[in-house]
Amino acid sequence: MVVPGSVNLLGFAFDGTACFRKGAAGGPAAIRAASESLETYSPYLDRDLEDSEFYDLGDLPVQTHSSNPSWAKGTAAYDELFSRNLAETNTKTLVLGGEHSVSFAPIRRALDCYPDLVVVQLDAHADLRDGYQGYHYSHAAIIRRVIDCFGPGHRLIQAGIRSGTREEFEWMREQDTLCPSHAHLLGRVQALANDRPIYLTVDLDYFDPAFVPGTGTPEPGGESFQSFVSLCEVLTRKNLVGADVVELAPNIDPTGNSDVFAAKVARELLLILS
Numbered sequence: 001m002v003v004p005g006s007v008n009l010l011g012f013a014f015d016g017t018a019c020f021r022k023g024a025a026g027g028p029a030a031i032r033a034a035s036e037s038l039e040t041y042s043p044y045l046d047r048d049l050e051d052s053e054f055y056d057l058g059d060l061p062v063q064t065h066s067s068n069p070s071w072a073k074g075t076a077a078y079d080e081l082f083s084r085n086l087a088e089t090n091t092k093t094l095v096l097g098g099e100h101s102v103s104f105a106p107i108r109r110a111l112d113c114y115p116d117l118v119v120v121q122l123d124a125h126a127d128l129r130d131g132y133q134g135y136h137y138s139h140a141a142i143i144r145r146v147i148d149c150f151g152p153g154h155r156l157i158q159a160g161i162r163s164g165t166r167e168e169f170e171w172m173r174e175q176d177t178l179c180p181s182h183a184h185l186l187g188r189v190q191a192l193a194n195d196r197p198i199y200l201t202v203d204l205d206y207f208d209p210a211f212v213p214g215t216g217t218p219e220p221g222g223e224s225f226q227s228f229v230s231l232c233e234v235l236t237r238k239n240l241v242g243a244d245v246v247e248l249a250p251n252i253d254p255t256g257n258s259d260v261f262a263a264k265v266a267r268e269l270l271l272i273l274s
Contacts, residue, residue, distance in 0.1 A: 003055045004089040007273045011059035012102035021216045023249030028096040030250035034263035044229045052274035078105035086113040097246030114197040116153040123203040124219035126164035159185040160206040200243040214258030
């Protein structure tokens, strides 16, 4: 059951549209398991989960490797869980994926509740295709589907994108959504009004595969954990209302290092949200 006025954590264990290497359905369980070995204290943010209030609601009901019907079932379950207005109840969410298509449900609900929401996408891929391999809500199309839900006050900021079609990059340049550097990202987020709501979607292939090899579509040239921490430091002074961590495929990295990395990303976000 959702706890209004608090941070609600839940998993969306689905990878039915994954087109290269599957395994992201194991992400929520792997992040929870790795979290058991982490300290609750973050020396980067000087905050401790022992002082925070959040609730783990478990996983949404999906068949992990099936396609659209299961995704739709999980999305509908999310909408039912969070049917009350998030802004009015001050309810925040952290979703653990799963492939990137699972981000649609929490982002769309946040867009419905916050007319001036800024969506910040950390990702190696633009995800702006109008469907992919027969899936309208493919992981490769999810930001396109999110933009379909935008109102006049909504905004998109993209960072880390280093793979996509010519048309996707042309659109990002025309719309001025893409940050050409990490410093540019920090500047754009810092420039936002402190009370403006932000939703952060973190595809783990945003990071260099040297740090997170356990992801379905890795791309060389990504960011480090230290650069992510610098963004987190900025976000502590902003109004982060929701986030997700997606595309961890624990089966691809038998060392478990990717699981620990993802769990630390989730820890920092929980601390900011709470």
